[in-house]
Amino acid sequence: MMEKKYEALKLSNQMCFPLYAASKEIVRRYKPVLDEIGLTYTQYITMMVLWEHESISVKDMGSLLYLDSGTLTPVLKKLEQKGFIKRQRDTGDERVLIVTVTDEGMALRDKALEVPAKIACTVDLSVEEAKLLCGILQKLINGCCS
Amino acid sequence: MMEKKYEALKLSNQMCFPLYAASKEIVRRYKPVLDEIGLTYTQYITMMVLWEHESISVKDMGSLLYLDSGTLTPVLKKLEQKGFIKRQRDTGDERVLIVTVTDEGMALRDKALEVPAKIACTVDLSVEEAKLLCGILQKLINGCCS
DNA sequence: TCAAATTCGATTGTGTGCAATTTAATCTTG
DNA sequence: CAAGATTAAATTGCACACAATCGAATTTGA
Numbered sequence: 001m002m003e004k005k006y007e008a009l010k011l012s013n014q015m016c017f018p019l020y021a022a023s024k025e026i027v028r029r030y031k032p033v034l035d036e037i038g039l040t041y042t043q044y045i046t047m048m049v050l051w052e053h054e055s056i057s058v059k060d061m062g063s064l065l066y067l068d069s070g071t072l073t074p075v076l077k078k079l080e081q082k083g084f085i086k087r088q089r090d091t092g093d094e095r096v097l098i099v100t101v102t103d104e105g106m107a108l109r110d111k112a113l114e115v116p117a118k119i120a121c122t123v124d125l126s127v128e129e130a131k132l133l134c135g136i137l138q139k140l141i142n143g144c145c146s
Numbered sequence: 147m148m149e150k151k152y153e154a155l156k157l158s159n160q161m162c163f164p165l166y167a168a169s170k171e172i173v174r175r176y177k178p179v180l181d182e183i184g185l186t187y188t189q190y191i192t193m194m195v196l197w198e199h200e201s202i203s204v205k206d207m208g209s210l211l212y213l214d215s216g217t218l219t220p221v222l223k224k225l226e227q228k229g230f231i232k233r234q235r236d237t238g239d240e241r242v243l244i245v246t247v248t249d250e251g252m253a254l255r256d257k258a259l260e261v262p263a264k265i266a267c268t269v270d271l272s273v274e275e276a277k278l279l280c281g282i283l284q285k286l287i288n289g290c291c292s
Numbered sequence: 293t294c295a296a297a298t299t300c301g302a303t304t305g306t307g308t309g310c311a312a313t314t315t316a317a318t319c320t321t322g
Numbered sequence: 323c324a325a326g327a328t329t330a331a332a333t334t335g336c337a338c339a340c341a342a343t344c345g346a347a348t349t350t351g352a
Contacts, residue, residue: 006255008262011194011210015276016172016265018283020191021212023169024339025287026162031340042308045166048157059330064157066167069331071309078307095317095330109152116154119162122289129282130161136279137164139270141171170309177310188338204301215301217339224337241300241347298349308339319328 019140026119033118037111038082042067042075044112050085050101051109057090058097066141084108165286172265179264183257184228188213188221190258196231196247197255203236204243212287230254 011017027041034044049056049064058076062068076099079085084105090096125133157163173187180190195202195210204222208214222245225231230251236242271279 006197006259009194009197009255009258011191011198014194014262015269015280016176017191018280018287019165019169019172020187022283022286023165024212025289026165028340029289030162040307041166045157045163048155048160051152051155052157057330066170067308068310070311070333073332075308093318093330097331109155112155113152116160123161124285124289125161125282129285132278133282134161134164136271136275137168139275140168141164143171143175143268143270174310186337205299213338214340216303216341219302221338235301239300239348243301293352294350295352296350299347301344301346303344304342306339306341309337311336312334314333315331317329317331320326322323322325 026123029119029122030115033115037108037115039108039112042071043079044115046072046075046079047084047101047105047108047112050099050105051112055098055100058099061099079105172269175265175268176261179261183254183261185254185258188217189225190261192218192221192225193230193247193251193254193258196245196251197258201244201246204245207245225251 007013030041030044034041039047045065046061049061058069058072062072065072076085076087080087084102086100086102088098088100090098123130153159176187176190180187185193191211192207195207202210204215204218208218211218222231222233226233230248232246232248234244234246236244269276
């Protein structure tokens with residue numbers, strides 16, 4: 001077969017594609033669960049950062065989430081609208097915007113408590129597989145030539 | 147610590163997040179490589195399907211790519227504009243739209259040949275790790291309660 | 293056979309992601 | 323100390339994703 005030449009271009013031989021598909025699939029599974037607490041996936045991971053930190057700059061939040069201000073600004077404005085966070089400039093450095101959780105935002109955490117378990121039960125992986133997966137993904141994220 | 151209760155809500159304990167981050171990271175690495183042949187990532191995986199199938203309906207393409215017509219329609223129109231594909235209704239069933247690669251589209255395949263290798267070298271995984279990763283991801287995609 | 297249900301793709305609306313640019317504030321250096 | 327460099331966030335523009343809806347074509351079933 002002359003086609004050997006093109007083997008590498010087959011969808012099934014690309015590692016990128018299952019990664020891309022799996023990522024979307026997981027986000028899809030979150031949707032019905034997050035709908036119940038009125039968050040999108042991006043809003044959810046944003047709130048997770050705030051539940052851990054209570055108060056953080058947009059820049060630091062972006063480093064944790066691998067998102068830039070172009071993505072975060074509208075998300076944060078939406079979360080502010082919903083009353084879950086406050087946005088205010090740092091008094092020491094006016095360039096910096098500090099995001100803080102409100103009481104409502106902290107209350108939401110209790111409602112979110114059951115989310116991880118609900119997602120976990122839609123994922124048919126053993127603990128070892130999950131750990132292995134996370135390890136490999138972390139290697140990918142950190143990269144080598146980037 | 148009272149906080150034990152919220153352990154599961156920490157970003158670092160969620161499997162979804164490295165998956166989401168890694169997926170975006172890989173797509174990011176494709177960008178400079180795909181820029182050279184004038185394709186976006188979505189256009190690239192769409193063309194990969196066509197390079198394998200030459201002619202396929204939007205529905206079947208959607209099944210392979212896990213994308214619906216809401217996403218595919220604009221992507222396919224763009225690829226048609228660029229001259230890489232043709233879109234025409236099935237004569238037997240007018241509901242169905244058949245997508246076909248043009249000669250230009252097939253010519254593009256030769257230019258795309260070096261893409262997989264260029265991406266591979268930015269990924270610091272052993273062959274075994276890559277295989278393991280693909281296997282686990284496939285399990286995730288297929289799911290259990292979906 | 294023909295009305296109802298289904299199927300397919302297109303359209304609309306919302307919400308990301310990200311590159312590039314802009315604006316304002318702060319820092320650095322001569 | 324002031325001009326230029328740097329930094330942080332916001333804005334703009336483009337390209338997805340996907341849910342929901344629509345309209346046309348086809349299939350089904352009483």
